[in-house]
Amino acid sequence: MSRDVIVLGAGSAGLAAAVTAAREGAQVTLLERHGYAGGMGTASLVHTFCGLYRMGEGPPVMANPGFPAEMAGRMLASTGDGGPVKMGRVWVLRQHPVDFVRIADELLRESGIEVIYHAEAFKAGREGGLWAVDYACRGQIRRLEGKTVVDASGDAVLAGLLDGASYQAEPAKLQRPAYVFGVQGVIEGEQGLALAGRIVDGIRRGVLSQAALGLHFRASGRAGELFGTIDLSGAEEGDYDPLDGACLSRLEEVGRSVAGAAVDFLKGEAGGWGGAYISHWPVRAGVRESRRWQGRYRLTGDEVLGGVRHADDIALAAWPLEFRETNRGPKLRYPDGDRAAGIPLGCLQPVAPEGIFTAGRCISCDHDAQASVRVMGTCFATGQAAGLAAVLAARGEPVEGLPARLEARFGPLE
């Protein structure tokens, strides 16, 4: 059976793409190697939505209409949080990965999407005028056929499989990975600077390794629960390569060993931490940047900093350039006047072949622009656009009409 749209990857971007396409009446199959949707926002325990709101002064205003706004509303209803919080010049929305999975399940069920979990796509090609995507599930190989494919794999997996034009920053420049884990049993425990001081003390005394310097904790919003995030260098043994299994395995090992030692240490030293325990490991360590498609347009960091708009914008990038090129914390660069730049249609269209769109953190942009567009609020927006683009292409309608169709469907980009 052939469907209209195959979406590869059910992260923020793939979820938005699949739901948007299905709501247009398309037959959609969503392929995902995990057992739930959300990607980094669930399987890697990333717990804040950034890029949902406009930057700068004033109350929180959604940057992109449609799916991003719907996700924000559903998340607030699910977590019971009072609203987004201001951090410097940006608004962020705390999200809980458990709620994200439940919301994604609801959205997928309501939209009538065929979802295939536990499925790793490993081959793709063109056959009889259709796209064929082969996936493996527990030693069985199956094939999906569709008129169009959205590559929302985060790593531009389809570009890898098709030998499509793509780029990746040099190892020393790549945004560093991080390991996020859950902790429970912390009752009115020390946090912030006091806790950071404890960790530094543990390193000075030789109880904790230097890698613990990259560790910080944030409240999840649930009683006694925190998320710990360890910013890693990724180069513990050799260059960092986010597409290499051996390198990724080292991230998992280092992340777990630093987390385990730190929580054991804090249990004995920090006030309110006596009952602390690690409650969940991520399914995968967090990767911020890897391979991206080379598209018909390549958005640059200078454009994001200039708040540049284009005639065919399909979404807005409402987050500063957030550089994580070392594991010593973020470096933020804000656009002129806090103006959101536009992401044009060509960023979702690989130079070749036809009939493929991309969304999320692997869209066509340079390393600097990716430092902004990778956040989940923006991934929802590019996913939404890619989903609608795929439907137009599947119906043989001109994709150039996408900006107007998006505006008619969801409202203007302002």
Ligand SMILES: Cc1cc2nc3c(=O)[nH]c(=O)nc-3n(C[C@H](O)[C@H](O)[C@H](O)COP(=O)(O)OP(=O)(O)OC[C@H]3O[C@@H](n4cnc5c(N)ncnc54)[C@H](O)[C@@H]3O)c2cc1C
């Ligand atoms: C440590 C860390 C902290 C971050 N902090 C924030 C933050 O605070 N706020 C924020 O908004 N963003 C943050 N980000 C960035 C953000 O989480 C990601 O860039 C974003 O979630 C990417 O979404 P995506 O849909 O493009 O890709 P992903 O979330 O990576 O989803 C891709 C999906 O495709 C699936 N997939 C890949 N290959 C295959 C295959 N071959 N077959 C089947 N399925 C496949 C994967 O399993 C995954 O589910 C952070 C990222 C990291 C790593």
